[in-house]
Amino acid sequence: MLCLITPLQAQTYDYDPDNGEEINELCSGCHGEFGQGGKDGEYPRIASQPLEFIANQLRLFRDRKRKNFAMVEYIDDRQLPESDIYDISRYLSEITLKTQLAPVDENAPDFDAYARLLESKMTMQIPKAEGDIERGEKIYNKECDSCHGKEGWGNHKNAGPMLAGQYTNYLWRQVKQLRTKQRIHDEDSPNDELLNEFSDQDLTDIFAYLSVMDD
Ligand code: HEC
Ligand code: HEC
Structure with missing residues (x-):
């Protein structure tokens, strides 16, 4: 790496x-x-x-x-x-995106529609993905957090991407590429077929957990 x-x-x-x-x-x-x-x-x-x-x-x-x-x-x-x-x-x-929109009253006299639009553009909410969140949490904490960060925000040392806050659809597309070696998962051990050791159900549960991590 x-x-x-x-x-x-x-x-x-x-x-x-x-x-x-x-x-x-x-x-x-x-x-x-x-x-x-x-x-x-x-x-x-x-x-x-x-x-x-x-x-x-x-x-x-x-x-x-x-x-x-x-x-x-x-x-x-x-x-x-x-x-x-x-x-x-x-x-x-260095751009920090919020994960939650602050609640506001859109009928309040000082409501600023443009500011609200800007705020919503800078907010990245991941719709909750289906799956067993508790089971996903266990697998994530055992198998993924060393490289993707405790909170799912990535890891500077090994250049691991954040997985929390990423679109679930996108993660699945990457799983396909990683499983078929169109992408190398871990440059340190390029022959490791890391994600092939996990079933689709395992990943479904992990992604369910990731999708609610920032809620
Ligand atoms: C040994 C460290 C390591 C472990 C353990 C690990 N990953 Fe990764 N993962 C990486 C690195 C590094 C990348 C970026 C690869 C690259 O540079 O293309 C990555 C990329 C990914 C991606 C693509 C994300 C994107 O935005 O491109 C997914 C999805 C992923 N990992 C899922 C997982 C899951 C799920 C687990 C646990 C079952 C896991 N990884 C365990 C190091 C790891
Ligand atoms: C024409 C559309 C387009 C433009 C312009 C573009 N990208 Fe992308 N980018 C994509 C698509 C599509 C993907 C996902 C590819 C895939 O599915 O593997 C991507 C993926 C990425 C990724 C990988 C993210 C991850 O988590 O795996 C990075 C980083 C990235 N782009 C950075 C940039 C930067 C920086 C620029 C500007 C210099 C840029 N892109 C311009 C379409 C674009």
């Missing part, structure tokens, strides 16, 4: 948030203005992810090690030098 993260660690870039914001204008067409994702998981949530995870995925897309037809031309256009990868990854990782 370290081989993938080394370039970021070995070299430090001067962070240029304006460049990050500018690059995000390209990304937002699909992933939303705040990286919140959309279309029920056709576009994943990319904000609040560990910087290292975002950077790794961009390199994998760029080097054609992870397929992504939708993104190919954007990555080619700019050719994404390492400093750009750093700026956009850091920019996105």
Whole structure:
């Protein structure tokens, strides 16, 4: 796993948030203005992810090690030098999306519809997924939390993505790719077929637990 993260660690870039914001204008067409994702998981949530995870995925897309037809031309256009990868990854990782909309009275005289719209765009709520939450919690805490974080928000050290707050549909699509080795789950032991050791029922329960973690 370290081989993938080394370039970021070995070299430090001067962070240029304006460049990050500018690059995000390209990304937002699909992933939303705040990286919140959309279309029920056709576009994943990319904000609040560990910087290292975002950077790794961009390199994998760029080097054609992870397929992504939708993104190919954007990555080619700019050719994404390492400093750009750093700026956009850091920019996105520092966006914090709320998971709950504060209750308000829409009939109150000071209700600001525009502010409310903005707030709802920055709120990422995952509809509760079907499954046995308690069973999912047990499996998650035993088998997944070391790499995906206790609270499901990812792990900087091993560049593990957050799973809580990600669209359930999207997670299932990735499970297929990970099980068929179109994606490598753990760079440290690329031959581990981690998710093949779990049944669809196990994953259904894990995803049910993840979908309510932030409630
Ligand atoms: C034309 C639409 C489009 C644009 C523009 C786009 N993406 Fe994506 N992106 C996608 C799709 C679709 C996926 C999911 C691919 C899959 O299902 O495996 C994705 C996946 C990702 C992922 C992987 C997330 C995960 O959890 O696995 C990252 C990171 C990402 N995009 C970052 C970016 C960044 C940064 C930009 C701007 C430079 C960008 N994308 C621009 C469509 C787009
Ligand atoms: C040894 C560490 C490790 C363990 C244990 C682990 N994962 Fe992962 N997982 C990762 C890493 C690292 C990635 C990102 C892979 C990449 O860079 O493409 C990942 C990616 C994923 C993804 C794709 C998410 C996305 O946004 O692209 C899913 C889904 C997933 N893991 C589910 C699980 C589940 C469920 C468990 C427990 C049964 C689990 N993982 C256990 C390290 C781990």
